[in-house]
Amino acid sequence: xxxxxxxxxxxxxxxxxxxxxxxxxxxxxxxxxxxxxxxxxxxxxxxxxxxxxxxxxxxxxxxxxxxxxxxxxxxxxxxxxxxxxxxxxxxxxxxxxxxxxxxxxxxxxxxxxxxxxxxxxxxxxxxxxxxxxxxxxxxxxxxxxxxxxxxxxxxxxxxxxxxxxxxxxxxxxxxxxxxxxxxxxxxxxxxxxxxxxxxxxxxxxxxxxxxxxxxxxxxxxxxxxxxxxxxxxxxxxxxxxxxxxxxxxxxxxxxxxxxxxxxxxxxxxxxxxxxxxxxxxxxxxxxxxxxxxxxxxxxxxxxxxxxxxxxxxxxxxxxxxxxxxxxxxxxxxxxxxxxxxxxxxxxxxxxxxxxxxxxxxxxxxxxxxxxxxxxxxxxxxxxxxxxxxxxxxxxxxxxxxxxxxxxxxxxxxxxxxxxxxxxxxxxxxxxxxxxxxxxxxxxxxxxxxxxxxxxxxxxxxxxxxxxxxxxxxxxxxxxxxxxxxxxxxxxxxxxxxxxxxxx
Amino acid sequence: xxxxxxxxxxxxxxxxxxxxxxxxxxxxxxxxxxxxxxxxxxxxxxxxxxxxxxxxxxxxxxxxxxxxxxxxxxxxxxxxxxxxxxxxxxxxxxxxxxxxxxxxxxxxxxxxxxxxxxxxxxxxxxxxxxxxxxxxxxxxxxxxxxxxxxxx
Numbered sequence: 169x170x171x172x173x174x175x176x177x178x179x180x181x182x183x184x185x186x187x188x189x190x191x192x193x194x195x196x197x198x199x200x201x202x203x204x205x206x207x208x209x210x211x212x213x214x215x216x217x218x219x220x221x222x223x224x225x226x227x228x229x230x231x232x233x234x235x236x237x238x239x240x241x242x243x244x245x246x247x248x249x250x251x252x253x254x255x256x257x258x259x260x261x262x263x264x265x266x267x268x269x270x271x272x273x274x275x276x277x278x279x280x281x282x283x284x285x286x287x288x289x290x291x292x293x294x295x296x297x298x299x300x301x302x303x304x305x306x307x308x309x310x311x312x313x314x315x316x317x318x319x320x321x322x323x324x325x326x327x328x329x330x331x332x333x334x335x336x337x338x339x340x341x342x343x344x345x346x347x348x349x350x351x352x353x354x355x356x357x358x359x360x361x362x363x364x365x366x367x368x369x370x371x372x373x374x375x376x377x378x379x380x381x382x383x384x385x386x387x388x389x390x391x392x393x394x395x396x397x398x399x400x401x402x403x404x405x406x407x408x409x410x411x412x413x414x415x416x417x418x419x420x421x422x423x424x425x426x427x428x429x430x431x432x433x434x435x436x437x438x439x440x441x442x443x444x445x446x447x448x449x450x451x452x453x454x455x456x457x458x459x460x461x462x463x464x465x466x467x468x469x470x471x472x473x474x475x476x477x478x479x480x481x482x483x484x485x486x487x488x489x490x491x492x493x494x495x496x497x498x499x500x501x502x503x504x505x506x507x508x509x510x511x512x513x514x515x516x517x518x519x520x521x522x523x524x525x526x527x528x529x530x531x532x533x534x535x536x537x538x539x540x541x542x543x544x545x546x547x548x549x550x551x552x553x554x555x556x557x558x559x560x561x562x563x564x565x566x567x568x569x570x571x572x573x574x575x576x577x578x579x580x581x582x583x584x585x586x587x588x589x590x591x592x593x594x595x596x597x598x599x600x601x602x603x604x605x606x607x608x609x610x611x612x613x614x615x616x617x618x619x620x621x622x623x624x625x626x627x628x629x630x631x632x633x634x635x636x637x638x639x640x641x642x643x644x645x646x647x648x649x650x651x652x653x654x655x656x657x658x659x660x661x662x663x664x665x666x667x668x669x670x671x
Numbered sequence: 672x673x674x675x676x677x678x679x680x681x682x683x684x685x686x687x688x689x690x691x692x693x694x695x696x697x698x699x700x701x702x703x704x705x706x707x708x709x710x711x712x713x714x715x716x717x718x719x720x721x722x723x724x725x726x727x728x729x730x731x732x733x734x735x736x737x738x739x740x741x742x743x744x745x746x747x748x749x750x751x752x753x754x755x756x757x758x759x760x761x762x763x764x765x766x767x768x769x770x771x772x773x774x775x776x777x778x779x780x781x782x783x784x785x786x787x788x789x790x791x792x793x794x795x796x797x798x799x800x801x802x803x804x805x806x807x808x809x810x811x812x813x814x815x816x817x818x819x820x821x822x823x
Contacts, residue, residue: 222812335730339689342724346696346717353713358703360713361696384758391750391784559785560796563757563778567800570761570777571770575814583762587755594751598744599685617716629709658730 171297174526181527182534186227194231195535198238199542202245203550205252206390206558207383207565209239210604213501214378215565217508218572225509226524230531232502237289237481237532240441241539244281244474245550248274252394257442257477260449264462264469271465275408275547280419280467281474282543288427288475289536292482295431296489297529300518304490307515312626313633315492315514316619317640319612321647322437322493326608328654329436337605340596344609345616347372354614355621367581374504375576376586377610379569381603384590387562389597394558409544411467419471422452426472430479435487440496441480445473482532489525490518492615497604500611507611682735690728697721750784757781769819770809774801 181187201212213232220228243258248265261281268277310318323345327338350361351371362368411419426448433444452472453459462469484495492513494500503513511517511524518525543550573586596603627633635641700721706712757777765773778797782788808814 219812333731333734335727335734336685339724339727339731342720342727343692345720346724349717349720353703356704356713358713360703360717361699384754387781388747388751388754391754391781392747392786393750557787559782559788560792562754562785563781563793563796564800566754566757566781567761567774567777567804570758570765571774571804571808574761574765574816575808575812578815580762580766583758583765587758587762590758591751591755598746599688601685620716621711624709624711629707631708 174301174522175297175530177522178526178528178530181226181523182230182530186223187230187527187531188534190223190227190231191234191531191535192538194234195238195241195538196542198235198240199242199539199550200553201235202239202242202254202258203553204556204558204561205246205250205254206394207386207561208255209236210378210498210501210607211383211386211565211569212239213498214375214383215568215572217375217378217501217505218575220505221508221576225506225511226527228505228509229502229524229528230535232505233485233528233532234535236498236502237478237535238539240289240474240478240481241282241285241543242550243477244285244470245278246554248277248281248470249551249554257440257445259442260445260473261470263449264464264466267463267465268467268470272408273465275405276411276415276467277470278547279409279411279544280415281470282540284419284423284426284471284475285478286536286540287423288430288478289482289532291427292431292434292479293529293532293536295479295483296486296532300486300490300525300529303486304515304518307491308519310515310639311637312619312622313637313640314643316616316623317634317643317647318491318493319616319619321643321650322487323608323612323616324647324650325437326496326605328650332602333600334654334658336601340601340603340605341609344606345613346609347377347606348610348613349617354618365581367579367585372585372610373573373576373582374501374508374610376573376582377589378501378607379573380586380589381593381596381606383565383569384586385593385597385603387565388590388594390558391562392559409547415467418458418467422448422456422468422472423475425451425455426475427479429472430476430481431483433476434480434483434495437487437493437495440484440498441477444476444480448472448476485528488513489528490515492517494608494611497607500607504611682739683732686728686730686732686735688728689731690725693721693724693728696724747784753783754781765816767820769817770805770814771801771818774804 197212198209201207201209213235220231239255240257243253243255244261244265246252246254247258247261248269251262251266253259253262265277268274323341327341328334350368352359352369359369429448429451430444433447449469449472452468453462456462456468458466458468484499487493487495488499488503494503506513511521569586570583573582576582593603623633634644696717700714700717703714704712705714757780760780761773761777764776775797778800779793782793805818809816809818
């Protein structure tokens with residue numbers, strides 16, 4: 169009955185006034201930025217990171233996580249009503265959500281996505297509560313070689329498996345690792361990659377990089393471009409929300425399939441919530457009995473992806489909290505926030521800080537219930553928020569970024585650095601890089617280097633140490649297989665291109 | 672219609688930039704001690720990473736050359752300058768003049784990127800943000816900066 173004792177501990181933490189406050193703040197903000205196109209959860213989490221320095225680590229992470237899964241709920245609202253995804257993960261919800269809205273079934277689509285999100289999220293939380301402590305117990309026996317292998321292969325998988333070109337993602341991960349090196353080396357005291365700036369001696373601040381690369385560059389790309397679309401069904405009434413009996417029946421299996429897909433993909437490194445929506449939709453296209461209606465406003469097409477991304481958003485915390493290895497960029501920032509608060513991520517976190525782990529898990533439960541309330545009775549408010557012009561939002565976003573970055577060290581240099589990263593981020597967009605994997609490298613870089621050094625120190629310089637231990641050897645073998653597979657498939661497409669061109 | 676700049680992004684440019692960044696990091700890494708295999712120095716990890724970045728650069732060049740056509744994105748030069756200009760103005764003004772002038776200037780400049788905004792709403796937005804941030808960051812969070820300095 170250890171689980172009940174743990175859950176009781178979790179409830180005592182998550183139901184405290186401050187935790188409830190941060191949880192409510194996080195999910196409301198997440199919902200807000202999820203609904204609004206042109207500002208993503210990455211930039212928001214980066215912007216609010218400085219605020220969390222004033223809170224305790226548990227409250228900080230509760231709020232940041234709330235923004236993350238809250239944005240999953242909100243993202244589909246803009247997709248359904250505007251045909252413009254509020255977040256990257258909600259692009260799939262446009263495919264059937266917008267046609268549903270045009271058929272006058274916007275209310276049903278919003279209701280279905282909310283219920284599917286809630287169900288997916290709840291299952292994800294249960295899996296998190298069941299598996300993370302077990303995984304952490306196994307991981308307690310890990311030494312430096314295991315950690316080095318897991319992190320390196322996790323990053324490799326994130327680079328290769330994610331959406332888009334593997335070579336470009338690899339470049340981003342490596343660039344992130346290199347940016348993580350900037351600053352004073354803890355072992356030797358040597359200042360690396362500081363370009364002579366004394367301000368960089370402590371390394372690049374996570375807040376500066378995320379707000380610059382994601383916030384400022386997002387604004388550069390969108391300012392003056394995002395026009396108000398016509399909102400379908402401005403007045404969503406209570407009655408219009410209710411699905412028919414047929415809708416319920418048709419939603420059940422897609423919700424279960426979506427939840428399953430999301431739960432699995434959330435745990436794996438590199439396959440975040442956004443990817444799980446695409447996979448869930450693709451699966452529905454194959455197996456759904458109504459697959460010929462998909463894309464024309466079928467309820468299956470909104471239920472499965474929404475269940476998937478919310479399940480993935482919760483299970484993504486399993487490797488993060490039990491191993492200290494983040495599955496996607498946004499969870500990586502949260503891991504960075506923990507490190508800033510002086511908490512070393514890894515299996516000891518679940519054991520040594522049970523109030524953090526269980527408090528967070530229970531806060532997910534509470535946050536999801538809050539989101540259910542925010543979504544259904546208050547849906548009219550969110551529909552109205554959709555009509556806030558972007559022109560009034562982006563100057564405010566820029567001000568929040570400036571003040572937030574400035575507040576870290578009261579440093580003008582930091583603000584200029586954020587602008588620089590904003591321009592760099594925009595340049596990366598132009599070159600069709602997607603900078604999210606960079607954050608994984610940035611957060612994990614110092615940990616990988618430390619574990620590499622420590623392993624070689626313990627083995628007195630014998631690199632065999634990585635292969636004689638079964639777990640690290642297995643993980644490295646998986647990494648090698650991944651590389652072989654991707655090189656092989658790249659070579660194969662090279663040969664098959666002329667043939668396909670001829671046919 | 673805002674002026675936009677068409678960057679001539681040729682197939683090899685992205686990969687070449689990646690490769691150059693990798694090469695620069697490689698050269699820079701050699702300035703640090705290499706150490707020994709049992710006690711690797713601060714140069715080793717960045718050296719390995721630079722090599723990986725160079726490999727990725729080559730792979731991107733091959734990929735883009737094989738794809739042939741590269742989608743061209745026009746660069747909105749005006750909004751690039753005004754959006755970046757807002758935070759730069761903030762950075763330049765916050766130390767000598769205080770938080771409120773810095774915020775107002777930042778909003779005024781960055782708002783220029785969206786032509787559909789009326790001056791009155793920009794003014795209201797700037798005032799609201801300046802007062803709100805003063806309240807949150809200076810009154811509640813005790814950020815050590817004055818709302819307004821009078822340097823004269």
